[in-house]
Amino acid sequence: MNAKRTREAFILGAFICLGLVAFGYILSNTAIKVKGMDRTVTVKGLAEREVPANIAIWPISFSEAYNDLTQLYVELEKKSGLIIRFLKENGIKDDEITMSQPSIVDRQAQDYGNAGKIQFRYIASATVTVYSTNVALVRETMKKVVALGKEGIAISGQGFQNRTEYLFTGLNEIKPAMIEEATKNAREVAVKFAMDSKSKLGKIKRAVQGQFSIKDRDSSTQYIKKVRVVSTIEYYLSD
Numbered sequence: 001m002n003a004k005r006t007r008e009a010f011i012l013g014a015f016i017c018l019g020l021v022a023f024g025y026i027l028s029n030t031a032i033k034v035k036g037m038d039r040t041v042t043v044k045g046l047a048e049r050e051v052p053a054n055i056a057i058w059p060i061s062f063s064e065a066y067n068d069l070t071q072l073y074v075e076l077e078k079k080s081g082l083i084i085r086f087l088k089e090n091g092i093k094d095d096e097i098t099m100s101q102p103s104i105v106d107r108q109a110q111d112y113g114n115a116g117k118i119q120f121r122y123i124a125s126a127t128v129t130v131y132s133t134n135v136a137l138v139r140e141t142m143k144k145v146v147a148l149g150k151e152g153i154a155i156s157g158q159g160f161q162n163r164t165e166y167l168f169t170g171l172n173e174i175k176p177a178m179i180e181e182a183t184k185n186a187r188e189v190a191v192k193f194a195m196d197s198k199s200k201l202g203k204i205k206r207a208v209q210g211q212f213s214i215k216d217r218d219s220s221t222q223y224i225k226k227v228r229v230v231s232t233i234e235y236y237l238s239d
Contacts, residue, residue, distance in 0.1 A: 039237040040205055041193050045186025046230050047178040053166035053223045056138040058130040060145070061156040065120035069104075072122050076102050082151050083128045090141040092130055102126040127162060135166065135223055168214055168225040179209060182231040190235045202236030 060083055066072040080099055087097055104124040132138050142164070148155055156162060187201075194201040210230040217224040 039199070040234050041190055041201075041237055042232065042234045043186045043189040043193065044230050044232050045182040045184065045189065046228070047182035047185065049174060049178060049227045050217060051168055051170070051174070051225050051227055053135050053168050053225055054133055054170055055167040056130070056132050056135045056223070057165040057167070058132075058138050058142065059127050059162040059164070060129070060148075061125060061127045061162040062153050063123065063125045063156060065123045067121045069122055072104070072124055073102075076124055076126050079151075079153050080126060080128055082153060083148060086145075086148055086151075087128070087130060087141065090144060091134075091137050092132065092141065096130055096132040098129045098131065100127045100129065125156070139223060164222075166216075166223045166225070168227070171212060171214065171227065174227065175212065178212075178227065178229050179231065182209075182229055183207075183233065186231055186233045187235075190233070194235075194237060197237070199237040199239060202238050204233055205236055206234040208232040 062079060062083075064072055064075050064079070066075065084097055084099070088094070102124045103126070104122055106122060107118050108121045130138060130141075145155060191201055208231070210232065212227060212229045214225050214227050216222045217226050
């Protein structure tokens with residue numbers, strides 16, 4: 001009886017040992033795999049494109065100075081009409097032209113202490129703005145603006161407040177292709193790194209799409225925009 005129990009205990013113990021050995025092997029193998037998955041490489045992929053602006057905002061500002069307020073408004077209205085006529089003659093549409101409220105300064109009312117030396121009491125500035133999707137036409141019309149000088153209109157320079165702006169609003173149309181290009185470029189870098197390190201490139205662990213930026217190509221060609229995006233991707237590496 002005792003011999004039988006001893007034999008059963010021995011068999012049970014043997015199975016337990018085999019189970020522990022098998023469990024240890026599986027655990028060890030899993031640990032090695034998990035450790036291998038910790039090996040990663042992080043790369044960046046860049047995509048850039050140059051695109052033409054599709055909206056032009058052209059403010060045409062001018063100033064007038066008079067001592068008679070009524071005459072000042074008459075002159076502002078006259079010259080605004082001349083500017084609008086000039087724009088229409090060059091193909092700018094009615095709905096692309098807006099006229100701002102004139103800004104008038106009463107210099108006599110401002111206490112400078114030398115009111116008697118002021119030549120003109122009232123100084124007014126007004127702006128006619130063109131907002132058009134026909135960027136080429138706007139740029140061509142800007143070259144002819146000297147004609148307004150012959151009409152007695154002194155156009156203000158392109159300062160910060162009244163400089164021409166060019167916008168690009170077609171980002172959604174090119175965004176998918178640019179993201180694909182940035183991802184492809186990132187993968188090419190990762191593959192090269194894996195080859196150099198004698199590893200194999202695995203799946204993506206983490207991917208971060210950077211923000212798109214739209215900037216002027218340079219200060220001389222603001223009507224051409226540079227669109228840029230950088231994607232950051234982390235890949236697993238294996239032996």
